[in-house]
Amino acid sequence: MRVLEKIRLDDKVAIVTGAGRGLGREMALALAEAGADIVAAARTQSQIDETAQLVRTKGRRCLTVQTDVTDSASVNRMVEATIAEFGKIDILVNNAGGATRGWNKPLETLSDEIWHNGISLNITSTFYCCRAVLPHMLKHGGGKIINVTSGLGVRASRYNFMYSTAKAGMINFTRALAMNYADKNIQATLILPGIFPHDDPEMMAFWQGGKFIPVGRTGKDDELGPACVFLASDVSNYMNGEMIALEGGGLAGGEVPTGFAPIVPLPEGAQS
Amino acid sequence: MSLESFSLAGKTALVVGAHTALGRAAAIALAEAGADVVVTTTSLNSRESERLSACAEVIRSLTRKSITHTLDSTNEADVASILQQTVSEFDKLDILVNAPDLPFAKPLAQISLAEWQRVLNENLTSVYLTCRAASPTMLAQQSGRIINIVSVLGERGMANGSAYCAAQAGVLNLTRALSLEWARNGITVNAIGAGWAEGMGMIADEQLKQQLARYVPNKRLAQPHEISDAVVYLASDSTGFITGQTIWLEGGVLSRL
Numbered sequence: 001m002r003v004l005e006k007i008r009l010d011d012k013v014a015i016v017t018g019a020g021r022g023l024g025r026e027m028a029l030a031l032a033e034a035g036a037d038i039v040a041a042a043r044t045q046s047q048i049d050e051t052a053q054l055v056r057t058k059g060r061r062c063l064t065v066q067t068d069v070t071d072s073a074s075v076n077r078m079v080e081a082t083i084a085e086f087g088k089i090d091i092l093v094n095n096a097g098g099a100t101r102g103w104n105k106p107l108e109t110l111s112d113e114i115w116h117n118g119i120s121l122n123i124t125s126t127f128y129c130c131r132a133v134l135p136h137m138l139k140h141g142g143g144k145i146i147n148v149t150s151g152l153g154v155r156a157s158r159y160n161f162m163y164s165t166a167k168a169g170m171i172n173f174t175r176a177l178a179m180n181y182a183d184k185n186i187q188a189t190l191i192l193p194g195i196f197p198h199d200d201p202e203m204m205a206f207w208q209g210g211k212f213i214p215v216g217r218t219g220k221d222d223e224l225g226p227a228c229v230f231l232a233s234d235v236s237n238y239m240n241g242e243m244i245a246l247e248g249g250g251l252a253g254g255e256v257p258t259g260f261a262p263i264v265p266l267p268e269g270a271q272s
Numbered sequence: 273m274s275l276e277s278f279s280l281a282g283k284t285a286l287v288v289g290a291h292t293a294l295g296r297a298a299a300i301a302l303a304e305a306g307a308d309v310v311v312t313t314t315s316l317n318s319r320e321s322e323r324l325s326a327c328a329e330v331i332r333s334l335t336r337k338s339i340t341h342t343l344d345s346t347n348e349a350d351v352a353s354i355l356q357q358t359v360s361e362f363d364k365l366d367i368l369v370n371a372p373d374l375p376f377a378k379p380l381a382q383i384s385l386a387e388w389q390r391v392l393n394e395n396l397t398s399v400y401l402t403c404r405a406a407s408p409t410m411l412a413q414q415s416g417r418i419i420n421i422v423s424v425l426g427e428r429g430m431a432n433g434s435a436y437c438a439a440q441a442g443v444l445n446l447t448r449a450l451s452l453e454w455a456r457n458g459i460t461v462n463a464i465g466a467g468w469a470e471g472m473g474m475i476a477d478e479q480l481k482q483q484l485a486r487y488v489p490n491k492r493l494a495q496p497h498e499i500s501d502a503v504v505y506l507a508s509d510s511t512g513f514i515t516g517q518t519i520w521l522e523g524g525v526l527s528r529l
Contacts, residue, residue, distance in 0.1 A: 214451070
């Protein structure tokens with residue numbers, strides 16, 4: 001089979017959490033375009049309804065399940081509803097998460113509540129979803145788990161303790177999944193999106209159009225879909241526990257102010 | 273997005289080291305996705321040339337153009353000349369894949385300076401030479417995709433592997449540095465981190481292969497295409513925001529102790 005045919009996802013079933021907007025919706029639509037049926041899960045029914053409509057315009061089925069990923073009973077119901085509708089789960093995208101409330105808080109001002117809620121939303125949710133989905137993947141001979149992390153999962157930024165901790169946890173949780181279920185044909189991988197303002201003018205202004213990012217711009221939403229499809233497809237079957245980072249070069253060195261090294265010639269006589 | 277996002281129709285690629293298992297699979301995957309592919313060896317070796325011709329045959333059977341060059345990729349003038357010929361034939365160069373792989377293992381105390389230099393030259397210096405030779409074209413185009421294939425031994429050490437490990441790690445950090453240098457020029461520089469695949473020179477021994485397969489979480493070695501197909505994604509137009517990165521396809525090896 002040629003490589004472009006191997007990237008298709010026909011007849012696969014994918015659950016995407018946080019599918020009501022932004023990155024989650026983008027990934028749900030990309031998976032649908034590649035041929036997968038979608039289960040769109042999120043807290044806000046009206047938002048997943050919109051996602052579902054968009055999925056259907058691509059000729060795929062979409063089940064919406066209003067879900068609170070911080071509640072294991074709610075997660076279990078989402079998985080039961082998926083099995084009732086589609087009979088299997090091939091792909092799980094753990095995208096739900098967020099940092100807003102823990103953002104820009106010096107450690108000494110970070111409350112128990114913000115810490116626990118943040119950890120619960122960003123990492124415990126992934127544990128709940130994986131625990132509920134794994135038995136079905138094992139029963140059907142394998143599957144793909146795609147976890148969403150962040151640049152803050154590998155580097156730190158000012159006053160973002162909860163999010164940095166949770167997203168780093170996501171990375172090693174993914175490695176643990178890979179390590180333990182690889183021989184059952186389950187591949188667990190990560191997407192690391194850098195700054196994606198989703199065409200929101202306020203966000204664009206906040207990130208200054210990405211001028212500090214080495215490539216000189218922020219990410220475009222349509223760049224996320226292909227990464228997700230690549231990880232969900234059979235072409236990445238030998239990739240396990242590893243990530244695709246779409247972040248414009250910041251992780252390779254640092255953000256632009258660190259800049260170019262000054263020109264430093266070799267000492268006299270050192271040239272051969 | 274559409275699956276057209278992965279199409280490479282109309283692109284020109286150069287694969288240096290297409291005689292190796294992974295280089296060959298990369299060249300064929302690029303052709304399957306629609307690119308014309310110029311393929312080279314990395315040394316003036318008749319066995320490498322034969323493997324190269326076979327690879328070019330496969331590419332042509334996919335109705336893509338292919339040109340073969342027997343190349344010493346450590347020779348500055350020869351590398352420059354191959355790049356020039358490629359650009360004059362196709363008027364551009366969209367994709368450069370570096371897939372050198374000179375395996376070598378020996379206790380450090382016994383490695384001669386000549387051996388050390390050859391391992392570094394063929395695995396690392398060749399990558400510098402091809403990137404430099406491609407740069408006038410890619411900088412003028414303000415676009416390009418450079419993809420270096422490295423080994424997990426660029427990230428993990430191995431006893432008796434010092435020279436090879438150093439060279440592979442060199443390619444990884446060359447990838448990061450160069451990605452920043454050309455970040456504003458539309459050129460992305462990334463790596464594919466390769467696990468253990470069938471057909472690799474380093475692991476010809478059957479017993480070693482079985483040992484490795486037990487160690488790898490996926491419990492098997494890769495077929496070369498399972499690693500090299502990822503070049504199609506990295507070479508595509510949808511990866512402009514990925515640079516200085518390594519996509520590891522290694523069956524989970526880097527996840528475990």
